[in-house]
Amino acid sequence: MSTFLPPSSCFGRCTLVGAGPGDPELLTIKALKAIQAATVLLVDDLVSEAIVALAPRGARRVWVGKRGGCKSTPQAFIEKLILSHVLAGEHVVRLKGGDPFIFGRGGEEAEHLRAAGIDVEVVNGITAGLAGMTQLGAPLTHRDHAHGVLFITGHTRPGAAPVDWPQLAATAAAARLTLVVYMGMKGVAEIAHGLAQGLPAGTPVAVIQNASLPHQRHAIARLDELVQVVAQKQLGSPSVLVVGEVVRCARSFAQWMDRTPLEAGTLQAWA
Template sequence: MNATAFPPSRGSVTLVGAGPGDPELLTLKAVKAIASATVLLVDDLVNDAVLAHARPEARIIHVGKRGGCASTPQAFIEKLMVQQALTGETVVRLKGGDPFIFGRGGEEVEHLRAAGVAVQVVNGITAGLAAVTSLQVPLTHREHAHGVVFVTGHAKPGDPGTDWAALAQCAHQARLTLVIYMGISSAADIQQGLLQGLPAHTPVAIVQHASLPQQRHAQATLGELCDTLSVHRLGSPSIIVVGDVLQGLAAAQSASMAAEPDAWPVAA
C-alpha cells in the first residue's frame, strides 16, 4: 500500500512496552509516553497500576489480547490506531512485555507506516527476562549457556510452528538457554520434541505471573515438565525456561531443603 494515498497524519502512535507486570519495571521513557497520550489502547496483560501515569482526561480503551481467551481482532486494533492518529490524537498502544518480542509490534508498525502515521516504539522488559531474574538465574553464563533463544509455543493457525527437535539439537550443541512463551497449552508437544535433542535430566523452570505478587514457580527436569505443570496447576501466562543455567537454582533448592525440608516449596 502506498503511504502517499493517505493524508498526512496529524497525530501519532507510540507502541509502549509495559513490562512483565510489576509497574516499577516501567522505563522512564514509557512513563513519559503514557503521560503524554490522549488515547491509550491497553492490552489485557498490562497491570492497571501502570495507568496511574495517564493524564486524567485521557481516553482508555481496553483491547484485550490474551492467549487462550477471546481477543480483540488485530485488524480492528490496527484500524483504530490509524483512525485515532488521523484525527490528531496522541495514541499509545500499551502492550505487555516488549512490543517487539511476541507482541505483534512489527505488524503494527508496518500497518501504521503504510497508512502514513508517525510511529515510535518504546521497549519494555520482556517476561522471559523478568521470569529468570525473579529466580536469580541468568539467561547466559560463561560456564553453562553461550546464548539464549526466545521462542513462542503458540503457532499461527495453519503454521506448523517450531521444529522442537531441531531446536533442541541446536540448543544442546551450542549450549543455549531456551525461553518459551505461550507454551502451556502445547507443553506435551514441546516436551516430546525437545527430548529428541536434549537429555531428560535437562533443568526446567516454569514461572507464572512473572514479577507480580502472585508469581508462582516450579522447578523440574525436561522429562518431568508436563507432570510438573499438572501437579502444581501452573497455567497461563507462564514462561518455560530450559537449560543448564538453571543448575544453580537446583543446587540452591537442594541445599535449602536439606537444611530445612519445608523451607522451599516446589511451587511458591
Template structure:
C-alpha cells in the first residue's frame, strides 16, 4: 500500500476550524466565527481577510499569512494543508481564516479532505460570501419574483489546463430559467465572459453591476450593460477582488444608465 500522505503518529491533538470571515466588514461575522477566532492559538489567514478581523484574535495567538491571490505570488495549497496538520498535531487550536465562505470558492473542501486523510475531523463555520454581500451592499437582491427565479454562483477563473465555463451555454440557461449570474474571479476574463454570454443569447442591454472590495470603506461599484462590461472595467480601472452580477435584478440599482455607465465609491454611503 502507498504511504499515507501524513504520518499517523501523533501526540495530543489540537483542533482545526475553517472559519468564513465574510467579505471584510467585521460586523458581518457570525457569533460562532467570532468565538472561534478569539479562542485560536494559531490562525492561518488568507489575503482577503481584513485586518480589522485579524485584530480580533487573542494577543498571544500566532498569525501566519498564507495568502492566495490570482495573478500574484501565492502560498502553495499543499503547504497550507501540511501546516494545518502539523499545528493540530502540535496541540494548537488552529483557525483557518478565509475570506467569504470556506465552501464557496474557498478551497475548503480540499482542506477538509486533507485533514480527514490525516485523521483530523475539522469544524466549519460559514461566512457571508462576497456573491451575496456585494449586491446587498448596493441594495440589489439576487432573486426577485418579477425578475429572477434563482441564482447561479460561478467562477470566471478556469483551472490551469481546464476547459472553464461554457459561457454561451450558461447564458442560454440563465435566459430560459430567469436566473441571476454571480461571477467570482472574473475580472481577467471579462472580455471572454461578455462575448460568451452575448453569444448565448443574453441581450446586449442586460444590466450588470461590478462591485470591488464589497462592504469595506473603499468599496466601489459600476453599473453598466453586458455589451459594455469589459470596456467599463478597463476604463474605470476595476480589479480583483470584485464580483460581477448579471441579470434583471440589477435594474433596481438607481445609478444604472445603459447609455452611460456610472462609477460610484459607495463605502462612504453606508
C-alpha cells in the first residue's frame, strides 16, 4: 500500500552539502549559500565548528555523527530525520565532511529521498585525499609518476567481502595509479601487508591526519615501515593514506630522503 504524499510544492527541500576537509576557505560559494539559507542542519562529526557557525543564528543544528570505532547515529535514522524535516517544510542542509558522494553515504540518502518523491540538490566539496596532498605540495596525478588515482575505503560494511589489497596493489603497479585509502587507520597493518604483495617495499606512503586544518599532522614512510610510523607518531583517524610515486613530490620528501630508511620511517613527521 503506497503512502500518499502532498504535492512537492508543499514540501521543504534538502541539499546535500560537501563541507570539504575542514578549512572554511575551501567551501564553494554554492555550499556557503546553501548553509546560509538552511533552517535545519544535520551535521557530520568531521565538519568543523567554523563551518557550522556560518549557518543562520536561528537555524536548528543537529549532530548526527558517524565515525569508525565510536558510537554512531544509525544511517536509517538519519534518512528518516531528513525526510521528516523536509515534509515539515524545512530547508534541510545535510552537511558532510569532504564530498557527499565520496564515502559520504550521500548516494544512499539521495536514493531514500527520491523514493519518497523529494528532489535533492547536491553540492560537491573538496575531498580530504585531494586537500591533504595539496597541503603537502604534491598532486595525486603526475605525468611522470601516476596516470590515474583510485579512491578506496579501508573499512567495508559488516559481512561484505574484504578488499583484495594484493590484487589492488598489482593493478596500481601495472597501471601506475595513486591509491588514496580512506578509513584505513584501524586496519593499517592488514592494508600495508596486502599492498606489499604487489608494490615495492620502498613505495612512499603519506599519512595525513586532519587534512587542511590548523592541527593537520602528516608523516611519510616506506610501505614496509608504514605500520611502525603510524604507531611511533600516534597517527589516528581521521586520516587518509596516499600510496604511490606522487608522494615524492611532497615538500617534505627531500628531508625524508636525507635519512636512512629506518630513520625516515620511524622519526620523520611534520606538524
